[in-house]
Amino acid sequence: MQSHYKNLTATQEAEQAWTTLEQAEGVFFDLDGCVYFGERIAEGAGELLQALRGQGKRVRFVTNNSTDSGEQVAARLARMGLEAQPEHIMTATELVGVHLFRQAGPLKLKAVGSQSLHAALERAGHRVLPLDSKQRVDMVVFGRDTTFSYAKLAAVLEEAERGTPVLGTNLDLHHPGVKGRVPETGALYAPVELILGRKLEAFGKPAPHMFRLTMEQCGIARPDLCVMVGDNLYTDVAGGRAAGMRTFWLYGPSLASSSGLPAAADPAASPASAPASTALIAAPAAAIPATTASTASVSAATGIPSAPTAAPAIPRDAVLPDHAVRDLMALASTIGAAGTSGM
Incomplete structure (x- = not known):
């Protein structure tokens, strides 16, 4: 055959x-x-x-x-x-903090995501502040957050408009689940990209x-x-x-045909989403x-x-x-x- x-x-x-x-x-x-x-x-x-x-x-x-x-x-x-x-x-979850520490040393961060992501960023040597903190930070790390809310979206947008870099942990819109597709990180930060009119960088x-x-x-x-x-x-x-x-x-x-990535966010089409x-x-x-x-x-x-x-x-x-x-x-x-x- x-x-x-x-x-x-x-x-x-x-x-x-x-x-x-x-x-x-x-x-x-x-x-x-x-x-x-x-x-x-x-x-x-x-x-x-x-x-x-x-x-x-x-x-x-x-x-x-x-x-x-x-x-x-x-x-x-x-x-x-x-x-x-x-x-x-x-x-x-665990490697993004390691990568950031190697690139820039210890950073002051805010994070959207699970407790495991917050803990991993701190283990890697960074200081993680609450998302609603008024202190300026070096970066916002945006991971998959099953409790994502309007308030969190507004907080990330506020940081981005202040000029704070926002790094997504991954580009994926969804991953396979027992009952079908499960929303992923890219689906959560897509509204931030739409409002800003540009693509966010991603680590994964x-x-x-x-x-x-x-x-x-x-x-x-x-x-x-x-x-x-x-x-x-x-x-x-x-x-x-x-x-x-x-x-x-x-x-x-x-x-x-079901890549889990938005067409506009494919790395070849979006230099801002991934290095050359x-x-x-x-x-x-x-x-x-x-x-x-x-x-x-x-x-x-x-x-x-x-x-x-x-x-x-x-x-x-x-x-x-x-x-x-x-x-x-x-x-x-x-x-x-x-x-x-x-x-």
Whole structure:
């Protein structure tokens, strides 16, 4: 059977995928819509992670989650039956403060977001003032806030109009959940952007910062020795490629046309939203597969999307991944198939 990506057979696709994984020292995974969906682990996730760890790969999870700490995510994974060390979970929650400290030293901040985000900023060496404080601050850090209100919106806008920089933890408008799409950070600060008439800068994927910090934590100096696996072409694949990594796109869990990013906020179209180094790499039109209908659906029983029978077409504004694989089960199968065929 022909693959719908690059016109490869399933065997050829497995061979190439295995070669990329075999050459990698670090394998990094997105979480929402990749390793889990709501409160359910993706099929094949446990087997794949066990196989990679058994081969000595440095497995890490790189997530734009700006609500939870690594410990909270590890506990959530444990409840779902998946083991991960908290220090191996690289969250926007914890890394944004580290990045700011390295760039500018200790800062006086205000923050929109969870208690975990506030605590992580303080652990990184910053002072976090109440959002309604009259003191001037160096920056406002804007994360996902499930208690976001009109008063908080007004407070952020007041700071922005005073000239205080506002940094979003991530660009995402939503992430996958059991009952459908869950509002994300980008959806909350979109009103600020609309009022100001400009885009805010963002820390998380596809910007290079989280990828670089993860490589450093792993002790890997060369990005070409790392693989990024995710369902989002605009964050996981674009960010991984811009950082110099090889990329796997999981096309089953998330249709290519549902990126979770607003069109105007795509890094290639919005220099204010991401540094030039994170701009999307233009894909030649001839390399983009013809439009293919997808039959993906969401299981009412599990909340996990079923895989489409064919890979969706890749939008022309997206970066081509190095490999397109249906889901983690299919990726785990490539390791098994490669091992039994002596690749």
